[in-house]
Amino acid sequence: MNEGLVVLVRSIIAFFSLLIFTRIIGKEQISQLTFFDYVLGITIGSIAASLTTDLSSRAWPHWVGLITWAALGFLMEIITLKWRYAAKVLEGEPDIVIMNGKILEKTLKKSKYRVSDILELLRNQGIFDLNEVNYAIMESNGRLSVLKKPEHQPLTPNDMNIQVKDKGISTELIYDGILFTENLKQVGKDESWLMDQLKSQGINNISEVFLATINPEGNLYIDKYDDHLQKAIDIGDYKGPF
Amino acid sequence: MRKFMVIAIPLFSLLIFVGIMLSGDFLKKPLGNYDDIPGSINELIQTVQSEKWDEAGIKVKELNAKWKRIVNRVQFSSERDEINFFSMSLARLEGAILVKDKINAVMELKEAYEHWDQLGQ
Numbered sequence: 544m545n546e547g548l549v550v551l552v553r554s555i556i557a558f559f560s561l562l563i564f565t566r567i568i569g570k571e572q573i574s575q576l577t578f579f580d581y582v583l584g585i586t587i588g589s590i591a592a593s594l595t596t597d598l599s600s601r602a603w604p605h606w607v608g609l610i611t612w613a614a615l616g617f618l619m620e621i622i623t624l625k626w627r628y629a630a631k632v633l634e635g636e637p638d639i640v641i642m643n644g645k646i647l648e649k650t651l652k653k654s655k656y657r658v659s660d661i662l663e664l665l666r667n668q669g670i671f672d673l674n675e676v677n678y679a680i681m682e683s684n685g686r687l688s689v690l691k692k693p694e695h696q697p698l699t700p701n702d703m704n705i706q707v708k709d710k711g712i713s714t715e716l717i718y719d720g721i722l723f724t725e726n727l728k729q730v731g732k733d734e735s736w737l738m739d740q741l742k743s744q745g746i747n748n749i750s751e752v753f754l755a756t757i758n759p760e761g762n763l764y765i766d767k768y769d770d771h772l773q774k775a776i777d778i779g780d781y782k783g784p785f
Numbered sequence: 786m787r788k789f790m791v792i793a794i795p796l797f798s799l800l801i802f803v804g805i806m807l808s809g810d811f812l813k814k815p816l817g818n819y820d821d822i823p824g825s826i827n828e829l830i831q832t833v834q835s836e837k838w839d840e841a842g843i844k845v846k847e848l849n850a851k852w853k854r855i856v857n858r859v860q861f862s863s864e865r866d867e868i869n870f871f872s873m874s875l876a877r878l879e880g881a882i883l884v885k886d887k888i889n890a891v892m893e894l895k896e897a898y899e900h901w902d903q904l905g906q
Binding site: 544545546548549552553556559560563566598599600601602603606 | 795798799802803805806807809856857860861862863864865866868869905
């Protein structure tokens with residue numbers, strides 16, 4: 544028995560099975576995961592690891608375990624999507640931990656959070672004074688959402704009755720020296736226009752450009768490979784190996 | 786077409802994976818006389834019982850060669866322990882035939898058959 548070869552084949556099976564199952568389960572990001580999703584992910588990963596290296600048992604039972612966990616995870620996701628009551632039971636619901644500036648101790652105790660945890664989560668959001676907080680809600684994914692008291696909220700153009708233009712999002716035109724003609728068409732420009740713009744910035748060839756984007760107002764951002772910087776600022780605080 | 790490929794490729798991959806993982810029971814079956822392990826075991830039992838030790842010595846070497854051929858086919862879908870146990874049984878069987886120990890030789894052959902039966906299941 545060639546154990547290395549068997550592990551290689553099993554790794555390929557586990558890797559692509561895991562890839563397919565996770566794509567089916569959903570696109571939730573780590574930050575959106577509930578505690579159960581997190582545990583589900585760890586368990587599925589652990590089964591995949593056993594599938595790969597535990598040669599004392601056949602791959603098949605591990606794979607059945609893997610697909611069962613993935614299927615149950617998928618089923619839970621469907622149930623929570625379709626049935627709001629089940630979602631509350633399975634995923635939990637947001638808890639108000641600060642209301643009208645008052646800390647709700649009972650809720651804190653129920654969700655097993657200490658005041659120091661809440662203060663830390665507030666500091667993460669740039670709030671160092673509890674007096675600024677009107678409402679704080681502990682979301683089911685463990686993140687704290689905060690509504691500041693009106694007098695501590697940042698001033699917006701709307702408060703000042705100022706009209707602002709919608710800036711929209713930028714579109715990539717060149718990346719790594721390659722021109723995206725579809726994107727160029729999408730923004731209503733052509734290659735000759737782009738070449739004129741590049742030439743006006745002293746660029747004769749697209750391959751000199753690392754990244755070029757255009758915003759809805761037609762402003763180009765261009766970054767060349769050659770940065771012409773005398774000396775890049777080193778933000779490291781100690782001398783490293785590189 | 787693109788949507789079809791997005792569904793078909795993962796589905797096809799999963800089917801191949803399942804095929805590989807469940808192939809042991811199928812691949813261990815003999816394709817000819819050159820890899821017929823159960824046939825060889827039965828022949829060896831008869832040879833040992835009639836105490837033809839020289840013939841048994843040759844046949845056990847043949848069985849070893851057949852086993853090596855089969856291992857390559859079933860290794861991806863079988864337990865390592867079952868494979869190792871079968872190999873150990875063969876080694877002990879060789880020893881029993883060498884010292885002309887009929888009882889142990891038959892015991893090892895029966896055990897080897899049992900490991901063979903469990904292989905890939």
